[in-house]
Amino acid sequence: MLLFRFFATLLMLALVGAPPALAQQRAPLEAFTGYDTLRGATLSPDGRYVALIRRESVGDVLVVYDRQTRSLRPIQTAAADAQMQIDFVEFKSDTRVIFGFSQRVRVVADSGRSVRRTRNLDDGFERVSRVYASSLDGAERVSLYEPDAQQGLPRWVSASLVSLLSSDPNHILLLAPKAGGAELWKVNIRTGERTIVDRGGMNTFNWIADVNGTPVLRQDVIAGGRGFAWSRRGPGQHDWTEIVRFRGASGANSGPTFEGVGPALAPGQVFVLARRDGQDTSGLYVFDTATGAYVETLQTNPNFDVSAAVRDVQNNTVLAACWWGYRWTCEPKDEAFAPYWRGLTQALGEDVNVRLITRGGEGGSLWLVQTNGPQDLGTYYLYDTASRQLNVLFNVRPSVDPALLPTKRIIEYTASDGESLWGYLWVPPGVTNAANLPLIVVPHGGPEGRDVWGDDPFAISFASQGYAVFQPNFRGGGGFGRRFVEAGHRQWGQRMQADVADGARYLIWSGIADPNRICIAGWSYGGYAAFTATFENADLYRCAMAGAGVSDLPGMLRWVRVGDPDEVISGGGVGSQGISYRYWTQAIGDPSADRAMLERYSAVHNVERIAMPLLIIHGDEDQTVPFEQSEIMERAMRRAGRPVRLVRLADTDHYFTPDQGEAWSTVMSESLAFFNQHIGPGVPPGAQ
Template sequence: VLAGASLSPSGRYLVWVMRIGGYNEIHVRDLETKEVKRFSVGGSREHFGGVFVDWVAWKSDDRLMLAMTRLEVSRRGNREDGRIRAFTYGRAILSLSRDGSSIVPLKAPRADDGDPGEVLDTLPDDPDHILMTYRTGGGSLDVARVNVLTGAAVKVLGGHRRVLSYVTDNSGAVVGRVAYRGLTGRILLLEALNADGQWSEVYRLRRDEMRDLPDYEFLGATAQPGQIYVTVQPKVADGGNTAGVHIFDFRTRQMGPAIWQHERYDVSGIVVDPDTHELLAGCYWADIYRCDFSDRQDDAVMNGIRRFFGEGWSISVVSQARDGSRWLVQASAPNNPGEYYLFNVAERRMDPLGSIYPRLPEDQLGVMRRVDYTAPDGQALFGYLTRPAGAAPDAKLPLVVLPHGGPEMRDVMAYDMWVQFLATRGYQVFQPNFRGSSGMGRVFAEAGHRQWGLRMQDDVTAGVQTLISQGLADQGQVCIVGASYGGYAALQGGATQPDLYRCAISIAGPSDLMTMLRWERSEGGSDSDRYEYWVRSIGDPRTDQAAIEAASPLRRAESWSIPLLLIHGEEDDVVPVAQSRAMERALRRAGKPVRLVEMEGAGHNGWSRVQEITVMTEMEAFLRQHLPVPAPAPAVADEAVADETDEPRAEPQAEAAPAA
């Protein structure tokens, strides 16, 4: 596995992390001499843990910074399935020479060895220092200046326990911070640092606005002191729709107008000149990830790179030399989780560096395309259909409908492990972007509010019916599968449309929305951010009880008729496992076909590889029984699941590719 690649400031050196057979290696390549230095930084085993590389970054051309986590697990009898007896956990941030020597531990003043703090700013213009944040014994979040050559650390700014993070400008000066107020942390404050060292409130935010779709997200420093690029979600009163890039000035406390904005899609990132901090491009997810450059010459370069890869590839700029002479880009596609390339701007030459998961066979993975369709009320919608490699254009293959979670998320034309796993088993997979999905503006996202089981479900149904009407699928040869909100959509589809769906799989999905809202209220209080978010999304139990109950699949247990598989993590703190347990009990009492698989120690997401395999194995067995593929599935087996132990290709290649 290849990860964490980046260019040194001059663009002469390239660093990346290789994971080979459970061991971590740092590779540093001199792009002029082609010499590669390698040094080991430990390893890990699946059931016993070990050392994991969190990130690697350049401080200067001569010095690297490396962050690692150690998590070692002791099991009874030293067996893989033995009960956990003890564990050791700690983190480290190191400074080291380019060749792996002269290692210096970096940590904040009086910090424990296993809890060094976090890097706040690498201070590119200061060769010897970085800024780190750390929690004191009293819980205050303070800032320290740390010497990367000696490890000496000096506190430069004090905070308090309610500070969550700090903001720095292009000079490394701390200009702002985010803190919370109130017993529940319901109110977030964006504060600016005054000349006298005191803090002034600039904006007041609710906590849920710092979730997946925050009103403000800091993107990086501008060329001017005290100014920061931010993405801003437009307000209804402003008449805007998509999130754009603005400049916030901490000195004047003023938010400027949008300097970059796409008319259809929310901004997802930016490209900034590494030397001048000038905004070069705004990036967004259309079907693929795109970055539109404001400079015509830079945009021509990016268009040339896109032509080099062809249609369907997402291109992102990972890092650049400070003089702009070299770009490190990552290219990915639905059948390729990513490859690194080095682009020489002057020579217009693209050099391949390596694949993230080299063992995945692209030509045997599923082929994805966009499907446009219209909802019954006239709303234009789209989704993505992935069909097995080599499938005949007119083949009516068994269809798995896979609504995304969130619900304020979205699917894109990118590699998806579950999609490819199912496609290599002979299924075609449909991912609809229903109303309520994010990334396509405020209006489209808010159109899903209080539409659980209604408009959002209708949008999923309309997509399936479009595929049937186009002759790509047969009614009765469709199952619906999803996780989180997608798990709810699977339950609701199975409960209300047994004539459309042959079976359903719900993974960590809510089944009783009234109970779910009560649980949210008990967890955080009726005035908490989480509860207010779900009230806006689902409905208010005080005024919408009948509608909420009608949209709850649990209430339809008596009329349920199709086979159902429920999978849930026992430690889920987002959708409690009680939601799946209640659904299983109700269906068993009604004599309906249901099976519940509970995963010990698993949360809502962030599963281990073993837990991921458990989920996919259960899905495959259930679908094989209830939605069998008529012909043998393609020979590709478990390689659709990216494996951290994959052996990489030979040393990344430097042969020149055709000019972009």
């Protein structure tokens, strides 16, 4: 493997400055939060140029690197003090790029209760987007979409690129939010002139076009942003026909019931990810939008949900089908592509996930590839398939020494009811003998999420500071088929809680974890699991950090149904017939018929049983789990004389996003100080 030394050196020195002279003993927590130093890279069709986003003190800077002249040119800046960021960049041609901005703005209610935007008042926030095209030197910039400050759109709608229209050199398809509902525009990238291709509703946020640029799939938000519906319309047809409604909370879905991927070869046909014909896992198919028929099966997997496709966007074919197994796995579907892909992944090794970002050069012979793993926070490579040379371009966080990062291994264990389960164990840096370690158990959120190989800010932050970290993939989580998800229904605090605890007990039994130095920490559903552990697993854990968790299941269900009338933006309030309310009553329990069960497994109703210190952390702009869930728990703990502390994150929502890096650094530092207080410090690097 050859190192592209000039470009790597150029980026390390010219972009981010020289590395520190002496390595620190531990990686700084800021290494795992906020913006990557370099991100969002893409390659021009001829392979000559690399465009990427560089984070500087002023904010995001869009830069273009010329591989032929070895020159680097900044072409656009998004000011951090204006709460702006660059969201993406794509090459439309060898001479022109498309890029998007977004700005975080306040949303308040005026005296008439209509929504308006301001940056002066503090009632909620959303992101407003803009899209531009320019030449590679930043000149000839043309606005393709500018938002109307009074458009009053729901927060989940934002301008986005639908299709680059690879066969049309002058136009793209763009989703454009409008006051009367989203529109699909065909926009000239040189003049900004546009024509309306289709009109959606107020809740439309996505279209998929076929090989001819005809919109044939449409995606709409339902239930106040907590679910969505897909509809189809074949070429020449007039009406949209609904295909499926997805029931699930924002960001908590498992394998797709139905999801459009992109155009297939024939008009009206698209690639989709779907769970069809009663199958347990989702697969990759060709779907005919005129008839609603699945006309070809490209990939299925009996154990994991197929969740992505590597596509040749120039020829509208699929190169590989991908899924999260133990690691990110892609199965080639193209005979010419397969030997190069297998050789590439073998060369890079099994400790990293490998993704093909885009291809360029003659016949697509130059591949832009990105990796990440436990000791790789993100690396871009250029792979020349003609010469079989693999060159490092840059690391996304080049100041971080990989030697200061933890390692990771897969742990298989048997639950107390006999079910075979597995999870990830993070081992602190320099530790070769994983024995008698202080342990933090970190259950994932969702709960229909899952943990994956080498990508978790909590786990890597805690492990880098000397703690072993265990992430169990417990029942109720997604990615393993629908039966595994439904095995967690009506099991909050019960079987799901036991699966987590059983994993920790296995680590004690195997000698990896010190039984007297174990804490639990989690966010969202993981926060609920941490709350519940304070009274259900008091024999196992010495402390608990509950982040953005649910402490009162009946109260949470009530909020989903009625919302908060004092909030301009509220994730609740969908009504008793709302699809998200029905989903949660099915997954958790009915607040009337099952009230005793729900209270039995709610921490706020069990404070007298709590016998461990509790740290609560929550963002006060959370619209997925209301901040009230943490407030009521703190009050109940104080009334009962139990040790508790609540950390309120100002202007912070539910999700781990780079623009909230300072808040997330606070989450990590507060948690680590809490662990140190109650189970002692992590092991020093290389201590065992």
